[in-house]
Amino acid sequence: MTPDYSLLLPGTNSKVRATVLLHHLHGAMDAGHAGRGLIEHLVDTLPVKTVATFNSDLLIDFRSHRPWLRFEDWHFSDLEMPEIKLDLLSDDNDTNFLVLHGPEPDARWNAFVQTVLDLARTMGVKQIVGVAGMPAGVPHTRPTPVHMHGSNPKSLPQQPRMQGEMTIPAGMDQLLEYALGEAGFDSLGIIAAVPYYLAEGDYPPAAAAIMQAVVSQTGLALPVGDVEAAATVTLGQINQMVDQASEAKVIVEMLEKNFDEAKPDAIIETKPEPLPTADELGARLEEFLERSDRLSRGLQLKNLDRDFEKNSNSGLSSLRETPYERRDIDPMRPKRRPRHRKDVEED
Numbered sequence: 009m010t011p012d013y014s015l016l017l018p019g020t021n022s023k024v025r026a027t028v029l030l031h032h033l034h035g036a037m038d039a040g041h042a043g044r045g046l047i048e049h050l051v052d053t054l055p056v057k058t059v060a061t062f063n064s065d066l067l068i069d070f071r072s073h074r075p076w077l078r079f080e081d082w083h084f085s086d087l088e089m090p091e092i093k094l095d096l097l098s099d100d101n102d103t104n105f106l107v108l109h110g111p112e113p114d115a116r117w118n119a120f121v122q123t124v125l126d127l128a129r130t131m132g133v134k135q136i137v138g139v140a141g142m143p144a145g146v147p148h149t150r151p152t153p154v155h156m157h158g159s160n161p162k163s164l165p166q167q168p169r170m171q172g173e174m175t176i177p178a179g180m181d182q183l184l185e186y187a188l189g190e191a192g193f194d195s196l197g198i199i200a201a202v203p204y205y206l207a208e209g210d211y212p213p214a215a216a217a218i219m220q221a222v223v224s225q226t227g228l229a230l231p232v233g234d235v236e237a238a239a240t241v242t243l244g245q246i247n248q249m250v251d252q253a254s255e256a257k258v259i260v261e262m263l264e265k266n267f268d269e270a271k272p273d274a275i276i277e278t279k280p281e282p283l284p285t286a287d288e289l290g291a292r293l294e295e296f297l298e299r300s301d302r303l304s305r306g307l308q309l310k311n312l313d314r315d316f317e318k319n320s321n322s323g324l325s326s327l328r329e330t331p332y333e334r335r336d337i338d339p340m341r342p343k344r345r346p347r348h349r350k351d352v353e354e355d
Contacts (some may be wrong), residue, residue, distance in 0.1 A: 014119070015067065015123050021060070022130045026096065027132060027133060028133070028137065029108060029136045030106070031107070031108040031181060032044055032108075032138065035179070035180075036140075037143075039202035039204075040141040040211025042141030042200050042202060045212065049231070050097060050230065051097070057096045059096045059106075060127060064090060064091050064092070066116060067120060068114055069114035075087060075090065094108050095107045100230070108124065124184060135193070135194045136184065136195045137198060138197045140199050140200075141207070141211065141214045145204060145266070146202075146263060149247075149264055154217050156196060156225070158194070159188075160195075198221045199218075200217045203263075205256075215239075216235040216236045
């Protein structure tokens with residue numbers, strides 16, 4: 009089947025071949041920036057070649073995803089337009105795999121899904137894996153729980169059975185998982201549980217846990233050690249900050265107690281990769297930790313006690329419901345009128 013290139017810019021290379029496609033399109037839920045951080049790390053550290061670029065003018069509302077400009081010495085430079093790309097990467101064993109990343113499209117979702125489906129078929133993709141973080145009532149002092157869902161239940165590892173069901177507003181990553189699973193692909197989603205009090209900042213332990221699961225499910229040789237080293241540094245910083253906040257420490261201990269009593273079977277045990285040497289650590293962590301300046305915003309040290317007090321009466325359920333709002337929406341843009349609500353008065 010010939011892909012529909014109407015949403016793509018010229019230059020698409022459909023001759024490449026890869027059996028695995030990872031995807032994360034930011035804009036929906038991604039606690040701890042786990043999915044986005046993992047994808048950015050792979051693109052920054054592994055050999056990469058762009059094979060397809062989507063037409064941003066057709067898919068993206070620039071008022072929601074504004075371009076970035078550097079302003080220095082009374083001069084604008086380094087324009088960075090938001091774009092959705094399909095990149096070809098090579099793992100540490102020179103095995104090719106594809107990565108679909110960028111902002112979640114604002115328009116033409118059905119056409120976008122069909123284009124991704126056509127490209128995946130043409131490029132020989134067999135397995136599709138989406139990644140993301142999820143806020144949860146878990147402590148940062150315990151291993152990060154990882155859950156998997158997908159089109160082929162037999163391929164999923166042993167994990168607790170879901171109690172009941174829920175209806176959720178779908179993001180593009182969930183739509184891709186569903187649509188490509190219906191089309192016959194082995195479609196998988198991997199989510200990491202992120203402590204709700206750290207959900208707004210970068211949380212490398214979640215990215216490391218997801219990457220271990222990706223390695224386990226796909227067989228790719230990915231640079232897990234880099235992210236695990238970043239996770240170690242981050243957890244050390246968090247522990248220092250929590251030690252200075254007495255009420256926060258009490259809440260963390262309560263979460264630890266609940267976690268240990270629950271005996272979470274959902275933690276996927278994987279063989280740890282060796283950490284880099286001291287010299288490698290300094291060189292390889294520099295890029296990753298540059299993005300960790302957002303950690304201070306996520307921790308919100310000055311307000312940590314207040315935030316824990318606010319959330320301490322929530323029942324501390326294992327999957328705490330936390331409202332998420334897209335932070336890339338233009339704050340000056342008027343809010344839309346609610347739709348399909350019985351309590352909305354008629355004009």
